[in-house]
Amino acid sequence: xxxxxxxxxxxxxxxxxxxxxxxxxxxxxxxxxxxxxxxxxxxxxxxxxxxxxxxxxxxxxxxxxxxxxxxxxxxxxxxxxxxxxxxxxxxxxxxxxxxxxxxxxxxxxxxxxxxxxxxxxxxxxxxxxxxxxxxxxxxxxxxxxxxxxxxxxxxxxxxxxxxxxxxxxxxxxxxxxxxxxxxxxxxxxxxxxxxxxxxxxxxxxxxxxxxxxxxxxxxxxxxxxxxxxxxxxxxxxxxxxxxxxxxxxxxxxxxxxxxxxxxxxxxxxxxxxxxxxxxxxxxxxxxxxxxxxxxxxxxxxxxxxxxxxxxxxxxxxxxxxxxxxxxxxxxxxxxxxxxxxxxxxxxxxx
Numbered sequence: 142x143x144x145x146x147x148x149x150x151x152x153x154x155x156x157x158x159x160x161x162x163x164x165x166x167x168x169x170x171x172x173x174x175x176x177x178x179x180x181x182x183x184x185x186x187x188x189x190x191x192x193x194x195x196x197x198x199x200x201x202x203x204x205x206x207x208x209x210x211x212x213x214x215x216x217x218x219x220x221x222x223x224x225x226x227x228x229x230x231x232x233x234x235x236x237x238x239x240x241x242x243x244x245x246x247x248x249x250x251x252x253x254x255x256x257x258x259x260x261x262x263x264x265x266x267x268x269x270x271x272x273x274x275x276x277x278x279x280x281x282x283x284x285x286x287x288x289x290x291x292x293x294x295x296x297x298x299x300x301x302x303x304x305x306x307x308x309x310x311x312x313x314x315x316x317x318x319x320x321x322x323x324x325x326x327x328x329x330x331x332x333x334x335x336x337x338x339x340x341x342x343x344x345x346x347x348x349x350x351x352x353x354x355x356x357x358x359x360x361x362x363x364x365x366x367x368x369x370x371x372x373x374x375x376x377x378x379x380x381x382x383x384x385x386x387x388x389x390x391x392x393x394x395x396x397x398x399x400x401x402x403x404x405x406x407x408x409x410x411x412x413x414x415x416x417x418x419x420x421x422x423x424x425x426x427x428x429x430x431x432x433x434x435x436x437x438x439x440x441x442x443x444x445x446x447x448x449x450x451x452x453x454x455x456x457x458x459x460x461x462x463x464x465x466x467x468x469x470x471x472x473x474x475x476x477x478x479x480x481x482x483x484x485x486x487x488x489x490x491x
Contacts, residue, residue: 157195187322228252369396387428393438411466440466
């Protein structure tokens with residue numbers, strides 16, 4: 142793979158992601174063995190000349206949406222999260238034990254009504270959207286609701302604090318190896334950044350990030366700054382987060398999300414939605430210039446549009462709209478660089 146990339150005059154500098162096994166997150170089973178495997182993977186990346194590795198610490202599901210092809214007015218489709226539909230799945234399709242305690246009475250009633258309006262086909266489609274096509278589901282072999290319940294049940298005694306401690310143990314084990322072999326570790330935020338299905342979240346806000354960075358004080362203990370994931374939480378100030386933790390941002394996912402007052406959100410065009418994308422890019426350029434480094438980035442989660450509509454592809458990873466987003470993001474970067482010449486550093490290093 143590296144040779145093919147080099148032949149195209151490109152450089153393979155980031156791997157995303159090496160999955161963190163569920164035993165590590167639970168702190169049980171063969172967690173020690175899987176941590177040792179992870180250390181070896183870091184060393185293997187170093188030998189290949191790859192110096193940034195992105196990972197996440199989300200239990201069971203890497204990310205979750207209720208609609209993978211939400212119809213937009215312009216004919217394109219987008220990833221969409223509807224809170225009431227998700228609650229309907231949790232309460233009345235999955236029938237998760239004690240799920241009702243996670244919802245207010247109003248949320249329960251809305252979910253019950255939403256469920257009653259669904260056809261059998263709608264319920265099957267919703268289940269597939271939440272489970273079947275997602276990386277966490279396929280990785281763990283989740284193919285039906287019985288198996289899904291079993292995986293969730295394994296987290297019954299793991300709350301926010303315990304999951305944090307298990308993340309801390311993981312960091313203290315792998316970051317010294319990453320530092321020794323010059324591989325920057327970049328943790329991806331939770332997507333979405335709030336608890337789901339009774340599972341805790343530990344990479345959702347500034348407090349979480351402060352905790353992560355305090356556990357191992359190293360430049361190799363870093364962040365994958367995903368503006369879309371963090372932007373779903375209205376209390377997250379993305380500009381301040383870059384200012385506070387810019388020195389630890391090793392990789393960037395630039396995407397925008399649009400939320401509403403009911404807790405729903407949709408993937409927006411890259412320069413639209415609730416993310417101040419121009420402000421985010423400007424602050425990232427300032428950080429990169431200050432530290433004399435290039436921060437790798439990519440456009441994330443595009444709409445399905447034009448000739449992509451008839452093609453099979455991973456949800457959110459259409460070609461045309463992401464290339465459109467890349468062009469827009471590069472345009473913003475070039476405009477900022479031309480407006481603020483001091484951002485161009487002759488001492489920039491990778």
